[in-house]
Amino acid sequence: MMADLDKYDQQILKILQDDCSVSIDEIAEHVHLSRNACWRRIKQLENTGVIRKRVALLDADALDRGQMVFVLIKTNQHDADWMTKFDQTVRHLPEVVGAYRLTGDLDYVLTVRVADVAAYDRFYKKLIARVPVSEISASFVMEHMKDTTAIPIGT
Amino acid sequence: MMADLDKYDQQILKILQDDCSVSIDEIAEHVHLSRNACWRRIKQLENTGVIRKRVALLDADALDRGQMVFVLIKTNQHDADWMTKFDQTVRHLPEVVGAYRLTGDLDYVLTVRVADVAAYDRFYKKLIARVPVSEISASFVMEHMKDTTAIPIGT
DNA sequence: GGTGAAAGACATCCCAC
């Protein structure tokens, strides 16, 4: 799976996943390549899908979504129908920003963004109205110690 | 906490958190404002911190970090010293991309990005060598059903 | 890989409303 990325590519990626608003000239200066060489590499990284997209990260508090919640879920219905329903439900509920199927004791974990505990309760009622789950527990985030979209490179 | 963002600001933010490489002209066209009005609004959203940063999202597989792991942690040492040590440990371990202190039965959850199960084991050994935890369990992500950095707006 | 040059797109800022 690992594309063959040399140290120049890795350096470029490190910069861009921290701040993609820097100009190509600045990148070229940091990695000690010409502007053109940098540009060509970035284009290729985009075309090969190593760079998936460029997005703005917003302040959740400013948008009244300051409360992040981890929702741990177990099911007793391990059939394809239930899975499809669950899948569609979490995709459509806007509060859900992450949904993962897991190994181990847990079956699923959701990451949910809401304004406050009351808003979570409304979300919870919506969720269980649409798909039955045998066990569900919410853990509210009290402190974000670390939270990055940057993937560790070369460590 | 909620900044007073009108529908124009909200539309602009929706576009940028999905793709920040679009030009201001395109945004202006979509929200039916002049290029200038859009530009001023974006600058203000940046200055007030509603737009925190702009980043490139990379393909974890291409960087050999395709395995995401949720690490659920409980401690029996609820003192400030332990907390400081734990905090510093997760901040310095590059595999950790998210670390959250929670309410409820769990104390902490980490999101970790590694190449595979063997790499997780190496991480696990590093972690417990640096800070004692009374209970720790790893759940490996089998399927990413949803995974977005976009914060739900106006829903 | 590098240079330079040229075209156009783009962000930026001043002005008037």
Place this chain on the structure above:
DNA sequence: GTGGGATGTCTTTCACC
């Protein structure tokens, strides 16, 4: 707050070493 227009910077694409 809005839009129009001038300006300079940047990206993008050449051809070529």
